[in-house]
Amino acid sequence: MAEVKFKIWRGNSKDGHYQEYSTKVGAGMVVLDxxxxxxxxxxxxxxxxxxxxxxxxxxxxAEINGTPRLMCMTRLSTLSLNNPVTIQPMQAFPLxxxxxxxxxxxxxxxxxxxxxxxxPPDTKDGTWIMxxxxxxxxxxxxxxxxxxxxxDVCHVLREHNLHDQFIGPRFLVHxxxxxxxxxxxxxxxxxxxxxHGIGYCNITKCCTKVCPExxxxxxxxxxxxxxxxxxxxYDPLQKLFRIFQPKTTKI
Numbered sequence: 001m002a003e004v005k006f007k008i009w010r011g012n013s014k015d016g017h018y019q020e021y022s023t024k025v026g027a028g029m030v031v032l033d034x035x036x037x038x039x040x041x042x043x044x045x046x047x048x049x050x051x052x053x054x055x056x057x058x059x060x061x062a063e064i065n066g067t068p069r070l071m072c073m074t075r076l077s078t079l080s081l082n083n084p085v086t087i088q089p090m091q092a093f094p095l096x097x098x099x100x101x102x103x104x105x106x107x108x109x110x111x112x113x114x115x116x117x118x119x120p121p122d123t124k125d126g127t128w129i130m131x132x133x134x135x136x137x138x139x140x141x142x143x144x145x146x147x148x149x150x151x152d153v154c155h156v157l158r159e160h161n162l163h164d165q166f167i168g169p170r171f172l173v174h175x176x177x178x179x180x181x182x183x184x185x186x187x188x189x190x191x192x193x194x195x196h197g198i199g200y201c202n203i204t205k206c207c208t209k210v211c212p213e214x215x216x217x218x219x220x221x222x223x224x225x226x227x228x229x230x231x232x233x234y235d236p237l238q239k240l241f242r243i244f245q246p247k248t249t250k251i
Contacts, residue, residue, distance in 0.1 A: 001026050004076065005084040006034060008046070013095045019043070020084060025076050032060050032071035035087065035099075047098035055212055058147030062099050063088045068149040068210045090152040103148055109167050112195065116178055117186040134182040141177035141221060143213040146170065150207035150217060156200045166197035169207035169217050176221035179228065189232050198225055 001024040010019045021038045032050055039046040050060040053072045060071040065079065065086050079085055093101040122129045150169040156162050167175075175192065178184050192198045203226075205218045215221075 002081070004034065004081050006038065007084040007086045008035065008038070008043075008099070009088040010043075010046070010098055011095075012097050016095070018086070018088075027077070029076050030072055031062075031064055031069075031074045031076060031079075031085065031087065034076065034085075035071060047096070047100045049100050056145055058145040061090055061147045061149050061152065063090060063152070068152045070147060070149070070212050073212055090148065092152040092154065092158040093148075105163055106146070106148055106151065106168075106170065109163075109171055110174065112167070112191075113171060113175055113178070114186045114188050114191065116181065116184055118183040119185050128183055130182045134180075138177045138180045140213075140215050141173050143215055144170065144173055145213060147212060149210045149212065153206045153210050154201075155204070155206070156197075162197065162200060166200045167195075169201070169222065171196070172198065172201070172225060173215060173217055173221045176225055179225065189229055192225060193229050193233055198222070198229060201226070 003022055004025045006021045006023065007018040008021060009016055011017060021042055023034055023038050023041070025034050025037075032048075032053060035046070035048055036050075039048065048060070048071075050072065051057040052059070055070055055073040058070070061068065062071050063069070064071065064074055068090060071087070076085070087099065089095055089099045089101045090103075093103050093105065096102050118128070121127055148170060150173075151157055154166075154169055156166045157168055175188055175196070178186065179188060188196075201222055203218050203223060208215070208217045208219070211217060
């Protein structure tokens with residue numbers, strides 16, 4: 001066991017500061033283990049959010065040494081322990097207390113997205129026929145655990161606070177999963193261009209770098225959506241095609 005120092009943000013939306021703690025850590029421990037140990041032994045009123053401790057619920061999102069990460073999936077052995085480990089709440093959302101932020105905006109943002117609208121069944125028994133490659137293309141998008149680390153690191157939300165104009169990378173992934181679904185017939189491109197603000201994303205790939213599920217957010221979701229918007233609204237031939245060709249299915 002080794003004694004390790006931690007600097008944890010304490011406070012609410014009005015005021016706060018870093019409080020330094022020291023606790024013993026052992027082999028295999030993750031940041032969440034240390035924080036819970038500090039809560040149990042030294043700071044009973046420390047507010048943290050966690051649930052599964054297995055990297056599947058997305059609850060324990062925080063910023064560790066300045067990088068958005070899951071506390072339960074960040075082993076202390078991967079960090080430099082010569083200096084205090086700094087832990088603070090996500091910066092893109094309103095602070096409630098200590099390490100807990102109000103992420104309810106994300107749920108409201110998701111409600112703004114048009115839901116899945118399938119085409120009529122392909123067979124008389126009410127089933128559909130799909131190519132496996134089309135299913136494989138969207139499979140990775142379903143791995144999202146909604147930890148909102150990608151939302152937190154996105155400069156459009158974090159630094160510019162354009163929550164009313166930009167839906168964020170997590171929900172661009174969600175839209176990509178719908179738009180690329182072989183059965184979906186809904187058209188979300190107009191909303192992507194205006195209400196969802198896809199043009200604000202300048203594809204820095206910071207969201208891809210912090211995703212704990214290794215979803216290729218930028219290359220596989222955002223860029224293809226941008227291409228669809230450009231083809232539909234800025235390519236003169238495609239624009240004409242959209243006017244005279246009613247949408248029944250998508251590729």
